Amino acid sequence: MTALAASAARLVLGALFFWASATKVPDMAAFAESVANYRVVPPALVPAAAAAVVGIEIVAGAALLANVWARAAAWVLAALLAVFTAGLTSALARGIDLACGCFGGNSPATGWTVLRDVLLLALAVLVAATARGRTSSRSPRAGAVPAG
Amino acid sequence: MALLAALGGAVGFAANALSPHPAVLGRAVLSAAEAGGGSCSMPAATSTSTALAPWKASRISVDEAKGLCTACLAGFVDARGAHEFAHGHIANAVHLPPAGHPDEAAAVTQLRTYPLVVVYDGEYTCAVADDVAMRLRRAGLTDVRVLQGAWPGWVAAQGPASAGICGVCGLPEVKP
Numbered sequence: 001m002t003a004l005a006a007s008a009a010r011l012v013l014g015a016l017f018f019w020a021s022a023t024k025v026p027d028m029a030a031f032a033e034s035v036a037n038y039r040v041v042p043p044a045l046v047p048a049a050a051a052a053v054v055g056i057e058i059v060a061g062a063a064l065l066a067n068v069w070a071r072a073a074a075w076v077l078a079a080l081l082a083v084f085t086a087g088l089t090s091a092l093a094r095g096i097d098l099a100c101g102c103f104g105g106n107s108p109a110t111g112w113t114v115l116r117d118v119l120l121l122a123l124a125v126l127v128a129a130t131a132r133g134r135t136s137s138r139s140p141r142a143g144a145v146p147a148g
Numbered sequence: 149m150a151l152l153a154a155l156g157g158a159v160g161f162a163a164n165a166l167s168p169h170p171a172v173l174g175r176a177v178l179s180a181a182e183a184g185g186g187s188c189s190m191p192a193a194t195s196t197s198t199a200l201a202p203w204k205a206s207r208i209s210v211d212e213a214k215g216l217c218t219a220c221l222a223g224f225v226d227a228r229g230a231h232e233f234a235h236g237h238i239a240n241a242v243h244l245p246p247a248g249h250p251d252e253a254a255a256v257t258q259l260r261t262y263p264l265v266v267v268y269d270g271e272y273t274c275a276v277a278d279d280v281a282m283r284l285r286r287a288g289l290t291d292v293r294v295l296q297g298a299w300p301g302w303v304a305a306q307g308p309a310s311a312g313i314c315g316v317c318g319l320p321e322v323k324p
Contacts, residue, residue, distance in 0.1 A: 021163075025166075026168060027169040027285075028163070028164045028167040028169060029167075029172070029290055031171070032177045036177040043176035043177055044174070044176045046176070047171035048161075050160075050171050051157075051163065051164040051173070052156065052157040053160065054160045055155075055156040055157050055159035055161065055163060056156030056157065056160065058156065058160070059152060059155050072152050076152050
């Protein structure tokens with residue numbers, strides 16, 4: 001994978017999640033309802049879980065865009081996507097009709113939503129495998145140990 | 149990774165605090181199905197209810213709403229027509245029909261004093277109440293729910309009516 005392609009993948013993933021979080025912030029109450037509809041989080045913890053998800057999306061998305069802690073950010077997003085995919089699959093398997101709440105909209109969750117999450121998960125893993133660790137894309141100083 | 153996730157959590161709580169429609173921390177958020185299913189049907193008919201359409205407001209049961217009314221912890225909005233409202237309504241409910249109301253801005257201001265607003269209409273589908281609930285959400289009210297069972301459910305449960313025990317709530321009725 002060329003450096004250019006790796007950078008493009010990182011920027012796409014970062015922009016996507018930063019945008020996804022930006023669409024949720026204006027109506028966090030609605031996103032909390034979307035989270036509740038998955039029925040995998042105890043009701044009392046739903047608001048906190050919703051806030052945490054949005055915050056992680058903001059920070060990880062910004063980290064990828066800035067190429068700071070990009071590898072960790074990609075792994076965090078990969079973990080988040082794995083949870084999303086499992087939650088969506090579980091909800092659909094239980095016959096729960098719900099909106100995925102993915103980009104602040106009300107589009108219903110379907111098998112295509114799961115497929116999209118799987119593809120994004122693959123992208124996140126790809127970015128994690130190719131991104132640098134702690135620092136930006138500047139070349140490390142001679143003798144410096146690359147952070148992992 | 150842990151540091152990044154922790155930082156994300158902190159940022160998330162800050163974003164929630166700054167959101168115009170924040171998720172109320174500490175208040176349980178039930179799924180649509182747990183909050184009464186996808187219809188406004190009476191409890192006896194909920195076995196046939198389907199999942200809540202995603203654009204519908206959250207539901208609240210008559211029992212829970214009665215408790216909030218008695219404790220003056222919720223504002224109530226009647227979304228039925230003027231004639232139905234005049235004939236009987238939940239104690240101290242504000243009348244906000246779907247077509248709007250000349251004093252709606254003042255009514256919304258009064259409703260803001262409550263942490264939760266309950267909207268109801270007279271039909272088991274709750275379609276009208278959903279429309280008004282969405283209107284209130286757009287007006288900036290953060291927690292707006294629709295009464296499961298609607299007005300018939302309230303009457304069947306003998307909830308406080310226009311001259312009922314919620315008279316101390318201090319929310320004057322907006323006359324149609």
